Amino acid sequence: MINNLQWKIGGEAGYGIMSAGEIFGKACSKAGLYAFAPNDSPSLSRGGSNTFTIRIHEKPIAAYLSKSNLLVALNQETVQLYKKELTEKSGIIYDESIQLNQDDFKNTNLFPVPLNKFAQEYGEAAVMRNTVALGASFGLLKLDFKFLEEVIKEIFAQKPQVIEPNLKAAQAGYDFFKEKEFNFKLEPKESKNHLFLSGNHALALGAIKAGLKFAPIYPITPINPLLAYLAQKSKDYNFIVETPEDEISGILMAIGGSHAGVRTMVATSGAGFSLMTESLSLAGITETPLVILYGQRAGPATGMPTKTEQSDLLFINHAAHGEFPRIIVAPGDIQECYHETLRAFQLAEKYQLPVFVLTDKYLNESIQTTQLKSDIQTKKESFASELSPDFKRYAFTSTGISPRSIPGQENGLFDANSDEHDEYGYSSADPDIRVKMVKKRFQKLETLQPELPQPVLYGDSKARTTIISWGSTKGAILEAMEKFQGVNFLQIQYLAPFPDIIQLIQNKKIIVIENNKTGQLAELIKQHALIKPDFKINKYDGFQFTADEIEEGLKKCL
Numbered sequence: 001m002i003n004n005l006q007w008k009i010g011g012e013a014g015y016g017i018m019s020a021g022e023i024f025g026k027a028c029s030k031a032g033l034y035a036f037a038p039n040d041s042p043s044l045s046r047g048g049s050n051t052f053t054i055r056i057h058e059k060p061i062a063a064y065l066s067k068s069n070l071l072v073a074l075n076q077e078t079v080q081l082y083k084k085e086l087t088e089k090s091g092i093i094y095d096e097s098i099q100l101n102q103d104d105f106k107n108t109n110l111f112p113v114p115l116n117k118f119a120q121e122y123g124e125a126a127v128m129r130n131t132v133a134l135g136a137s138f139g140l141l142k143l144d145f146k147f148l149e150e151v152i153k154e155i156f157a158q159k160p161q162v163i164e165p166n167l168k169a170a171q172a173g174y175d176f177f178k179e180k181e182f183n184f185k186l187e188p189k190e191s192k193n194h195l196f197l198s199g200n201h202a203l204a205l206g207a208i209k210a211g212l213k214f215a216p217i218y219p220i221t222p223i224n225p226l227l228a229y230l231a232q233k234s235k236d237y238n239f240i241v242e243t244p245e246d247e248i249s250g251i252l253m254a255i256g257g258s259h260a261g262v263r264t265m266v267a268t269s270g271a272g273f274s275l276m277t278e279s280l281s282l283a284g285i286t287e288t289p290l291v292i293l294y295g296q297r298a299g300p301a302t303g304m305p306t307k308t309e310q311s312d313l314l315f316i317n318h319a320a321h322g323e324f325p326r327i328i329v330a331p332g333d334i335q336e337c338y339h340e341t342l343r344a345f346q347l348a349e350k351y352q353l354p355v356f357v358l359t360d361k362y363l364n365e366s367i368q369t370t371q372l373k374s375d376i377q378t379k380k381e382s383f384a385s386e387l388s389p390d391f392k393r394y395a396f397t398s399t400g401i402s403p404r405s406i407p408g409q410e411n412g413l414f415d416a417n418s419d420e421h422d423e424y425g426y427s428s429a430d431p432d433i434r435v436k437m438v439k440k441r442f443q444k445l446e447t448l449q450p451e452l453p454q455p456v457l458y459g460d461s462k463a464r465t466t467i468i469s470w471g472s473t474k475g476a477i478l479e480a481m482e483k484f485q486g487v488n489f490l491q492i493q494y495l496a497p498f499p500d501i502i503q504l505i506q507n508k509k510i511i512v513i514e515n516n517k518t519g520q521l522a523e524l525i526k527q528h529a530l531i532k533p534d535f536k537i538n539k540y541d542g543f544q545f546t547a548d549e550i551e552e553g554l555k556k557c558l
Helices: 017-030 076-085 115-122 123-141 145-155 160-177 199-210 225-236 245-259 270-286 313-318 332-351 361-365 430-451 471-480 522-531 546-555
Strands: 002-014 036-037 049-057 069-072 085-094 108-113 194-198 213-217 240-242 265-268 289-296 328-330 354-358 366-369 456-458 465-469 489-491 494-496 509-516 535-538
Touching: 002 017, 002 076, 002 123, 017 049, 017 123, 017 145, 017 194, 017 366, 036 069, 069 076, 069 123, 076 270, 085 123, 085 522, 108 123, 108 160, 108 199, 115 123, 115 160, 123 145, 123 160, 145 160, 160 509, 194 199, 199 225, 199 289, 199 354, 199 361, 213 245, 213 270, 213 313, 225 240, 225 361, 245 265, 245 270, 245 546, 265 270, 270 289, 270 354, 289 332, 289 361, 313 328, 313 354, 313 494, 313 522, 328 332, 332 354, 332 366, 354 471, 361 471, 366 430, 456 471, 465 471, 471 489, 471 509, 471 546, 509 522, 509 546, 535 546
Parallel strands: 002 069, 069 085, 085 108, 213 240, 265 289, 289 354, 328 354, 465 489, 465 509, 509 535
Antiparallel strands: 002 049, 036 049, 036 366, 194 366, 328 494, 456 489
């Protein structure tokens, strides 16, 4: 089989398993192929079993499969743990010191290689084995060594002294298997200068492109790589990254920065956001722009902090006391992470409200071959330039959008007040003013509706069965859907305000697919469209759906 492979490497945590996987994916991307890797790292620094799975194809992909074709085992435990997850005619690359009996692997090819010997010859054995294994994989798969060489040089550009030993180790592994036959091969395609990056990096790049100036973020899984990347790039792009003492301080600092006139955001997950809810309400009543990147993980409480889930949709849809408008967008892939983060800053500033970019651990940490393109303009919404002495920060308008001033601006003084207030910001308990202010704030949702993208329908619009989902299930659904006729897929990106989907789904057999127990999108569909889904496919074991799992689920519904 050519250009259709799932590769897995496993070994003890702390010995470069993740790095090896990323190098493999980058090298394949340079060869013009598409790579997708669900980064499912355990909560381990050292010891225990760690793996990295990556899927390679000649067409764009955004999902992985339940079984792999080639397993690289850096220790005996990896073989025992994952031999059942191999397809027929698969292969295992392992050190020759590991004793395996071919009779125990009737449908699997065994490829022993002197990993430790080559590693000791060219460097430190424990950390160089993965480099030898990378070379061995490329040799066995018959993909030109130059792609691996190019990535190794890039990865170690800041440590030139280790480039040559790594290249020699990789070359030794490559030469050992370059004449060996295997059922799977990789052939280069025309290079398209694609990027190989994670959802966290795409979110960060979208924020930077949008003009981010202040990011007070308290560390939490799964947004820590985003925080680290922003800190790394802050000087290059002239913005400030602050690590506050807690999440409450973080969101209040962000609200303060936005009040001062700069684009700000926070990034968090369930436990961290739970602390932010009172302050979110402050942003709502003061009409302060705020972008919140929210990466879901398996809860409740600490739950499974390194596992994924889509269980917080209803929570953030109603979080914080009182009623105020908000926008929730759930990107479905890494390209959308970039694109919708860009749009989130535009919407937050223009309509002066909180905007959530809702992802999950799977999407945040998965790595994919992609291109970052966007037609979103990064135009900064202008503040009122000439203010009269009678400036009304919360003036009643037909759109619900009132003029903003920058602190210190002539005639721009107003009371930024957490109490209900009049047009000047002064506290008011007048019932007429209260009603007008609530209506004013919610008028924004009607004003912004034409600007929000509508749900995307994939497949035949006349299909009798419609799959509905949101967020990171997109890639697996699109792939599984190809196996069926008469089925389409409705991806709902903007979940608040909830779109009008009645015309798209009425008189259809409805299947809602979600990575949670209770079917939270299904509840929103019943609430807003008054349609009860015919079937729900749910998963909540800490892992995202694979394409073949969704295929099996659909077979039971159709």
